[in-house]
Amino acid sequence: xxxxxxxxxxxxxxxxxxxxxxxxxxxxxxxxxLLSSKSGIYHGERLFVGLGLLELVTMxxxxxxxxxxxxxxxxxxxxxxxxxxxSQPQKLFDDEDDTKLDKKD
Amino acid sequence: xxxxxxxxxxxxxxxxxxxxxxxxxxxxxRARQGDVVxxxxxxxxxxxxxxxxxxGSRLLGLAxxxxxxxxxxxxxHLLGLVFSPGxxxxxxxxxxxxxxxxxxxxxxxxxxxxxxxxxxxxxVGIAVGxxxxxxxxxxxxxxxxxxxxxxxVNLGDGIGRHPVQVYEILFLVLLGMLVxxxxxxxxxxxxxxxxxxxxxxxxxxxxxKPQPLIGGLNLIQWSCLAGIILLILDRVLGGKExxxxxxx
Numbered sequence: 001x002x003x004x005x006x007x008x009x010x011x012x013x014x015x016x017x018x019x020x021x022x023x024x025x026x027x028x029x030x031x032x033x034l035l036s037s038k039s040g041i042y043h044g045e046r047l048f049v050g051l052g053l054l055e056l057v058t059m060x061x062x063x064x065x066x067x068x069x070x071x072x073x074x075x076x077x078x079x080x081x082x083x084x085x086x087s088q089p090q091k092l093f094d095d096e097d098d099t100k101l102d103k104k105d
Numbered sequence: 106x107x108x109x110x111x112x113x114x115x116x117x118x119x120x121x122x123x124x125x126x127x128x129x130x131x132x133x134x135r136a137r138q139g140d141v142v143x144x145x146x147x148x149x150x151x152x153x154x155x156x157x158x159x160x161g162s163r164l165l166g167l168a169x170x171x172x173x174x175x176x177x178x179x180x181x182h183l184l185g186l187v188f189s190p191g192x193x194x195x196x197x198x199x200x201x202x203x204x205x206x207x208x209x210x211x212x213x214x215x216x217x218x219x220x221x222x223x224x225x226x227x228x229v230g231i232a233v234g235x236x237x238x239x240x241x242x243x244x245x246x247x248x249x250x251x252x253x254x255x256x257x258v259n260l261g262d263g264i265g266r267h268p269v270q271v272y273e274i275l276f277l278v279l280l281g282m283l284v285x286x287x288x289x290x291x292x293x294x295x296x297x298x299x300x301x302x303x304x305x306x307x308x309x310x311x312x313x314k315p316q317p318l319i320g321g322l323n324l325i326q327w328s329c330l331a332g333i334i335l336l337i338l339d340r341v342l343g344g345k346e347x348x349x350x351x352x353x
Contacts (some may be wrong), residue, residue: 012148020124020153026163027117027193070156077212 006080011097019070028055037047106259107268111242116153119237127230134222141217141292150219153209154202157323160200166192167325170246195231196307196325199300200332220296227299228281232274239270249313274305301336304329323325 135191140147167174170192177183207217237245242260251257257265280302284295300334308322316323322330 010148011146015152016148016155019152019159022123023155023159023193024117024124025122066156074174 003081004080005078006073009076011076012070013074014069015066018066019063021058022066025055025059025062106258106265107301109239109242109258109260110245111261113241113244116237116241118238123230123234123237124215125228126233130229131222132228134225138222140222142215142219146213146215147219149209149213150206150215154223157205157208158195158198158202161204162193162195162198164201165197165217165324165328166194167244194325195234196328196332197302199227199303200328200335203300203332218293218296220293220300223282224284224295227303228277228284231303232281233275234268234275235277246316247314250315260291269310271314272310272313273306276310277303280306297336297340304332304336308333315318 127194135147142150160216167179169171174183201221210219235247238245239258242248244260248260249269251264252267256268256271258268258271260266280299281300283322284299290298308326311323311326313328314323316325319327
């Protein structure tokens with residue numbers, strides 16, 4: 001039997017890395033925004049426009065990736081849990097009944 | 106007065122260093138002491154902590170600057186606010202991360218206490234991050250109230266202020282020593298000591314910060330009190346749950 005998809009994809013690692021990337025890019029993006037818009041020295045400087053754009057792209061991609069990964073993780077976990085329940089063998093007698101029968105003997 | 110000035114450019118640098126140093130200490134501790142959960146479960150806990158901390162720190166940060174958020178919403182510049190470098194709080198990050206981990210543990214059936222390995226890394230990470238808050242000066246909303254004490258810092262406005270970030274770094278050094286004691290403590294105790302002490306510290310130290318008050322306390326202090334109550338409830342209810350399992 002092949003390994004379930006949820007075990008093959010390292011969801012926790014992906015989520016952790018994306019969350020960290022989003023957190024850092026959020027801070028950096030704010031800094032670049034501040035430097036390029038408020039400070040007269042850096043105003044309109046190409047380096048900051050480029051850097052800001054890179055950070056913005058990182059921020060947007062990591063946020064979108066984070067959202068998608070979390071949704072995929074939760075969905076696959078729910079599906080996997082449902083499949084596990086369905087594939088479990090049905091017990092004709094539960095443990096309590098077995099004990100009762102034993103006691104009668 | 107000690108001249109420091111305001112250098113907001115250093116804040117994200119120290120913020121990134123804080124994440125890096127915290128993670129390095131975590132890895133070192135895990136390699137040295139081992140872990141109470143398997144690698145896959147640890148990553149689940151880490152993922153929950155990262156997402157919860159991100160949401161918690163941003164939500165409380167935005168709530169803290171509510172008038173700005175409200176004004177940005179009314180003028181249609183809410184997106185611009187997202188780019189602002191501030192608007193993240195440590196207390197929100199800790200509480201959000203903690204709650205998210207507890208939820209993830211319940212869902213994935215992890216019963217062990219997993220926070221002990223985070224106690225010292227959090228002390229280190231927050232202390233490194235606070236250096237960034239200090240050098241960011243008036244651009245960061247974490248500066249202290251005016252004082253005439255000889256160790257007052259000048260953040261560029263010519264006013265001597267309490268170096269509250271330095272007070273916090275010193276407190277974190279002591280707390281770090283406390284949570285890394287070699288004494289045998291119950292599972293989860295180191296994290297609870299860290300979280301409880303840090304939240305209590307913030308209730309006290311925030312009286313030295315010029316923040317808007319609601320009912321005598323600022324929003325961070327109210328959040329800290331809520332966190333302390335949650336910790337006590339967790340201790341009492343968690344203790345009962347463990348006793349029930351022992352009886353079973």
